Amino acid sequence: MEKENMNLVIAGHVDHGKSTLIGRLLFDTNSLPDGRIEELKKTCKELGHDLEFAFIMDSLQEEVEQGITIDTTQTFFKTPKRNYTIIDAPGHKEFVKNMITGASQAETAILIIDVNEGVKEQTKRHAYILSMLGINQLIVILNKMDIVDYDEKRFNEVKNIILNFLDNLKIKPLYVIPIVAKDGDNVAKPSDKMKWYSGKTLLQGLDSFQVAGSLTNRSLRMPVQDIYEINDKPILVGCIESGKLKPDDEVIILPSNKAVKIKSIESFLADKKEAEAGESIGITLNQLIPVKKGDIICKKNDLAVVANRFSANIFWMSKNKINVNEKIILKLATQKTECVIEEIKQKINSSSLKLLEEHAKELREMEIGRVIIKTLKPIVIEKFNDIPGLGRFVLMQNSEICAGGIII
Amino acid sequence: MDYLDKLESRTIFIIREAYHEFKNIAMLWSIGKDSTSLLWMVRKAFFGKIPFPIMHIDTSYKIPEIYSFRDKYAKEWGLNLIISRNEEAIKNGVSPDKGRFECCNALKTEALKQAIKKYKFKALLLGIRRDEHGIRAKERYFSPRNQDFLWDYKNQPPELWDQFKSGSDDNSHIRVHPLLHWTELDIWKYVQRENIPITNLYFAKNGKRYRSLGCLPCCSLIESNASNVKEVVEELKTTRIAERSGRAQDKERAYMMQKLRSLGYM
Numbered sequence A: 001m002e003k004e005n006m007n008l009v010i011a012g013h014v015d016h017g018k019s020t021l022i023g024r025l026l027f028d029t030n031s032l033p034d035g036r037i038e039e040l041k042k043t044c045k046e047l048g049h050d051l052e053f054a055f056i057m058d059s060l061q062e063e064v065e066q067g068i069t070i071d072t073t074q075t076f077f078k079t080p081k082r083n084y085t086i087i088d089a090p091g092h093k094e095f096v097k098n099m100i101t102g103a104s105q106a107e108t109a110i111l112i113i114d115v116n117e118g119v120k121e122q123t124k125r126h127a128y129i130l131s132m133l134g135i136n137q138l139i140v141i142l143n144k145m146d147i148v149d150y151d152e153k154r155f156n157e158v159k160n161i162i163l164n165f166l167d168n169l170k171i172k173p174l175y176v177i178p179i180v181a182k183d184g185d186n187v188a189k190p191s192d193k194m195k196w197y198s199g200k201t202l203l204q205g206l207d208s209f210q211v212a213g214s215l216t217n218r219s220l221r222m223p224v225q226d227i228y229e230i231n232d233k234p235i236l237v238g239c240i241e242s243g244k245l246k247p248d249d250e251v252i253i254l255p256s257n258k259a260v261k262i263k264s265i266e267s268f269l270a271d272k273k274e275a276e277a278g279e280s281i282g283i284t285l286n287q288l289i290p291v292k293k294g295d296i297i298c299k300k301n302d303l304a305v306v307a308n309r310f311s312a313n314i315f316w317m318s319k320n321k322i323n324v325n326e327k328i329i330l331k332l333a334t335q336k337t338e339c340v341i342e343e344i345k346q347k348i349n350s351s352s353l354k355l356l357e358e359h360a361k362e363l364r365e366m367e368i369g370r371v372i373i374k375t376l377k378p379i380v381i382e383k384f385n386d387i388p389g390l391g392r393f394v395l396m397q398n399s400e401i402c403a404g405g406i407i408i
Numbered sequence B: 001m002d003y004l005d006k007l008e009s010r011t012i013f014i015i016r017e018a019y020h021e022f023k024n025i026a027m028l029w030s031i032g033k034d035s036t037s038l039l040w041m042v043r044k045a046f047f048g049k050i051p052f053p054i055m056h057i058d059t060s061y062k063i064p065e066i067y068s069f070r071d072k073y074a075k076e077w078g079l080n081l082i083i084s085r086n087e088e089a090i091k092n093g094v095s096p097d098k099g100r101f102e103c104c105n106a107l108k109t110e111a112l113k114q115a116i117k118k119y120k121f122k123a124l125l126l127g128i129r130r131d132e133h134g135i136r137a138k139e140r141y142f143s144p145r146n147q148d149f150l151w152d153y154k155n156q157p158p159e160l161w162d163q164f165k166s167g168s169d170d171n172s173h174i175r176v177h178p179l180l181h182w183t184e185l186d187i188w189k190y191v192q193r194e195n196i197p198i199t200n201l202y203f204a205k206n207g208k209r210y211r212s213l214g215c216l217p218c219c220s221l222i223e224s225n226a227s228n229v230k231e232v233v234e235e236l237k238t239t240r241i242a243e244r245s246g247r248a249q250d251k252e253r254a255y256m257m258q259k260l261r262s263l264g265y266m
């Protein structure tokens, strides 16, 4: 049996110990290539540093020089249970879009907090982003327990603060673990300095998580990605978002509402009779009808919603602000249309979660908006919790992503 | 779907996305295991009829087997193969003994620049992986390069939920990395499962093999007894040696790879 893989993001305020923890995880699970430690010692010496675990991750020259993570990095470790890809998300405010890029690829998260400093601005903003991305398998770790003399009282204080905050976001971490990333206490091995803690170590906690389930048992949604003419027949290609399909299935193409049948599943170097969620496939239809990129294939009697106005929460991450009624491009699955934010009902600070303004006229970098979006063309949508791929979207300006949004 | 199916499906999605967005694209084929696996998936994505050229950047220092392998499969798979060489630099005798950095820069990066200018490619598909080297872990699936090929890694556009940067008006091209999420071991398992033809250079002869392929003068052999795909997979499951350890560019200076890369090296 192949071991499964899990993508894990480590988020938290800068200097709370992410890089050190990652170095520790790689070291304790024996995942560093031979020679890496020696190479690092040498590099650190050239730059006039002592060797720190933190540098195992920071591979850009500037990151080593400044001692901070700028962009997300991925690295790998394994436990007997599974393989992990760790995504290190920078903890600096100015690199939030890099953090989102990294975190959006994860299915589980660790939120790291320096127990001495407590919950800080980026701790909260990162927690918000994790909730927006729908990552609900979360472990909170309180790091640097050595600095507070392994004190249970301090641990409980910070634990209560963060649990309260997460409660506002409707997330409940599975574990809150006291650790010392530097020395490895409660990372791979239980700590003999914190006898008062009898819960799981970090690795035990991670191994108890589930790999994201497949969406094969949900309604069929296949966003058309492109249409190819191969040997004089049109093949619709795309990745099945949810559900499954096979030849002779009666389907409806949204938003045009045309009813057709699937004629065949086309594949090269393989033979396919059925296809399910997650597969990038090609199909042909029993009739020649106009189909284009962005159309969504559903089963008859089980259709998605077609709309040109909907409510959403968006997180604005571009330096340029956005005004109400300003034209912008929306992309949702393979659909693309012009749209405007018709109304900003509430504007919220993404770290404190405080309400900044009702009926606001503009959104600025790092602000959350509860908004109504109006699209130029009708689009096919779902609630995020039903079919995530059709319930989330990005807004783009000048061909770059400047906001992520969730349909509510 | 098993684990490899998921990796493959995502790669095919990205290949198709790149073609739809940019149309005038090419895939870079180094003939190594990664780009040959990528080529395999490109063939799958387009049902065997690849609508764009496959480009080999030929430094003239490649290991001879690479050329024969390339020509054999280019023919068998009906590829539109473009071979790009920086003829002037080759004529002027640029070589690794006159400086590896300069050599890579002239024979690879410059040759690529010339080709992009000639064919006006808007995007290039490359078979790089995040686990190859620290710096590559920072790459995006769609990574813009400006006119001078520079990579502004500090200020990369965000990517989320399979939405990527789209084309822009300036003269830059986009590097597309459909294999970013694969590891070296994943690639070998895929090669094994799909029975993808791979050059013999990766398999041990007299206790040595190549683990990573580049130019003859800058690639060294590793000690190994793995003489077929299955044995390579077994070897990688237990090895603790970094993949590019046989590559001179990476070792020479701590940050040579980063410098090369930000100057447009593949």
Ligand SMILES: Nc1nc2c(ncn2[C@@H]2O[C@H](COP(=O)(O)OP(=O)(O)O)[C@@H](O)[C@H]2O)c(=O)[nH]1
Pocket (backbone or CB within 6 Å): A012, A013, A014, A015, A016, A017, A018, A019, A020, A021, A052, A054, A067, A068, A069, A091, A143, A144, A145, A146, A147, A179, A180, A181, A182, A183
């Ligand atoms: N005392 C103590 N210091 C730590 C611990 N973990 C990290 N540090 C230190 O905290 C500083 C910031 O850590 P780093 O891993 O770079 O934080 P990052 O910015 O979140 O990646 C470094 O000087 C680390 O040595 C710990 O468990 N105990």
